Amino acid sequence: xxxxxxxxxxxxxxxxxxxxxxxxxxxxxxxxxxxxxxxxxxxxxxxxxxxxxxxxxxxxxxxxxxxxxxxxxxxxxxxxxxxxxxxxxxxxxxxxxxxxxxxxxxxxxxxxxxxxxxxxxxxxxxxxxxxxxxxxxxxxxxxxxxxxxxxxxxx
Numbered sequence: 001x002x003x004x005x006x007x008x009x010x011x012x013x014x015x016x017x018x019x020x021x022x023x024x025x026x027x028x029x030x031x032x033x034x035x036x037x038x039x040x041x042x043x044x045x046x047x048x049x050x051x052x053x054x055x056x057x058x059x060x061x062x063x064x065x066x067x068x069x070x071x072x073x074x075x076x077x078x079x080x081x082x083x084x085x086x087x088x089x090x091x092x093x094x095x096x097x098x099x100x101x102x103x104x105x106x107x108x109x110x111x112x113x114x115x116x117x118x119x120x121x122x123x124x125x126x127x128x129x130x131x132x133x134x135x136x137x138x139x140x141x142x143x144x145x146x147x148x149x150x151x152x153x154x155x
Contacts (some may be wrong), residue, residue, distance in 0.1 A: 007100045012093065013058045014100045021049060021056050022063040029066070029083050035118060037081070048081070055101055057084065057093055064088040067097055069113070073106045079115040094120075098127050 004017035027045045030037040037045075048068065057065030065084040071077035079101065084093045107113070114132075117124060132138050 002106060005100075005104055007096075009096060011059050012096075014055055014097060015058065016053060016055055016104070018049065018054055020058065020063075021054060021066075023049065025063045025085075026066050026081075029085065030081060033086075034081075034083065036116075052080070053104070053106065055097060057088075057097060059088075065093055065097060067101055069101065069104075069107065071107065071110065074109060075111050077107055077110050077113040079113060082115075082120070094123055095126065098123065102127060 002016075004015055006017070007014045023042070023046060026049070027040070027042045030045060031040045031042075032038070052068035052070050053073075054068045055066065056063050065088065067082040068080050069077045070080060082094070082097070084097070101107070102113075113129075115124060115129065121129075
């Protein structure tokens, strides 16, 4: 287990300490406000946190942002679930979060980090992300329904 990494700026803290994560905040945002995880069950959010390197943004003990990296800490990382709550946007926190994520010592030897975004290409381009240079080599498989579809089926 790696020691938590912390960064401070003004009244804000970014930490990889999972004990600080406020799962209610993360679940509420992902299930109710995100387009990519709408309706996600809390139990799946909890499992996703367990299996990832997580970064929380806090002010005065309240979590206001989040990101996680799914990684083997050797060759590959996948950046997911990045958000800053609406009330805290336009303060440079998402840029600072990306700086902290990408400077994490455990991620420095990765050959590639990937992500998927519908609307934040501008943010990620600032940090060297670009459209996959070999789209003909990229494949994915949908295993199940979206969380929203699963919830509708159970209603």
